[in-house]
């Protein structure tokens with residue numbers, strides 16, 4: 425460490441030793457867990473203040489019956505990727521940040537030292553400074569969902585485009601609605617009845633209540649071939665991609681961010697249009713952790729063009745409840761955890 429404050433050797437951390445089955449059932453709170461090693465030359469050492477959860481936090485470690493977690497992450501591990509925290513120390517090559525600064529961002533994948541712990545270290549080129557005036561709660565909720573929303577639209581759309589956001593009320597969806605509006609698009613989104621007003625209040629021009637409409641593809645078809653871009657967070661209804669040439673323009677992209685069921689992927693990816701599959705460009709989305717995008721989103725928070733809608737907030741000790749809430753698939757915006765108070 426070139427620039428260091430004294431760092432403790434133990435910390436409070438949520439850990440899992442096994443990732444087979446339901447991750448939240450494997451979690452335990454260790455009050456004397458080992459702290460991360462001193463930061464490598466390109467890393468910063470951060471005291472975590474807030475963290476937010478993403479479906480990948482509980483989905484990825486369980487891949488291949490939890491074997492992936494053992495090999496790639498290394499157990500025991502702390503879950504959590506998104507965070508906002510204060511820098512305690514910097515590696516010898518870090519010139520962009522100094523101890524004391526408030527930063528935010530996320531790990532690129534589940535790591536051994538995740539954000540549901542008092543301390544983590546991360547490459548300095550993955551985080552951005554929290555703009556003065558933006559709260560640690562808002563900044564800690566951005567990481568993966570904020571960047572995914574930004575990357576699913578930026579570069580795909582231009583001012584005046586019509587965008588369909590399937591699943592507008594979740595962690596990614598509420599950011600996507602607002603970012604699409606900030607980019608000058610007309611936004612149509614889908615959600616259930618209880619979230620219609622929320623989606624509207626954050627900027628959606630048209631909201632389709634999927635619980636009140638039997639045939640979503642048919643409803644969209646009635647509008648004609650008007651959409652320039654489709655962002656799908658849920659993969660439902662299953663036949664949406666198959667029918668999308670009736671409402672997505674010829675050069676438009678159907679971008680699949682995630683899905684409630686893995687079973688939608690083979691039909692959408694593997695079924696060629698010549699054999700009756702979808703007839704528009706289909707792309708699977710993979711978020712790319714990018715410092716510049718974290719910084720852009722920080723500026724949007726500061727200007728107020730992007731707001732964080734918090735579904736629910738939990739004290740650190742109640743992290744399991746936070747995971748259970750997220751796994752309900754009914755969250756509206758972000759699930760936030762207060763890791764430490766300053």
Ligand SMILES: NC(=O)c1ccc[n+]([C@@H]2O[C@H](COP(=O)([O-])OP(=O)(O)OC[C@H]3O[C@@H](n4cnc5c(N)ncnc54)[C@H](OP(=O)(O)O)[C@@H]3O)[C@@H](O)[C@H]2O)c1
Nearest residue numbers: 479591593594595596615616660681682683709710711755
């Ligand atoms: N590929 C990547 O790099 C990447 C990055 C980020 C996220 N993802 C994936 O993207 C997906 C969304 O992530 P998230 O963080 O937004 O999840 P989330 O916050 O858990 O999403 C919950 C939302 O889904 C909505 N929903 C459920 N069923 C729906 C339906 N049939 N139609 C419309 N909306 C529905 C719910 O709204 P209602 O209660 O109103 O139904 C709820 O608001 C996840 O699968 C995640 O793993 C992938």
